[in-house]
Amino acid sequence: MPEFRSDTNVPVIYGATEHVGRSRLVPGVRVRRYTEDAPGGCLDVITPCCPRIARLRGDWRHGHHLVLCTKHALAYDVYLIDENDGGFGALFVVRDEQPVLARRRTGGWLAAQHPGDDRVSGPEDGARGWTGHE
Ligand SMILES: [Zn+2]
Numbered sequence: 001m002p003e004f005r006s007d008t009n010v011p012v013i014y015g016a017t018e019h020v021g022r023s024r025l026v027p028g029v030r031v032r033r034y035t036e037d038a039p040g041g042c043l044d045v046i047t048p049c050c051p052r053i054a055r056l057r058g059d060w061r062h063g064h065h066l067v068l069c070t071k072h073a074l075a076y077d078v079y080l081i082d083e084n085d086g087g088f089g090a091l092f093v094v095r096d097e098q099p100v101l102a103r104r105r106t107g108g109w110l111a112a113q114h115p116g117d118d119r120v121s122g123p124e125d126g127a128r129g130w131t132g133h134e
Pocket of ligand 1: 070
């Protein structure tokens, strides 16, 4: 069972196997999750909001990591906990930020800007929505 803060009755930490509904992932809530070694010395961690995986690279044993779920626009600080058995656990802390996710350009004057940008991937991203503003 999660701990409860007496002042708000909000659970502040969930265990590694607990399902946590999206409505409970509010800033400050902490969720433990398992990790798994990944190729190249990386470490995979499963996000609390959905089954997506964040792959931590570099010196992931130290400090903490900013992880963003691009499906749910939730940002986490992730701390790693040495389990002293050769493995690591992950502690996700929901951040206060509410990121706004960028999406594909479709239609409209703004979407037609920078038409020479070769990162635009298809005809639907081009000048179809051009309205003649200059
Ligand atoms: Zn998610």
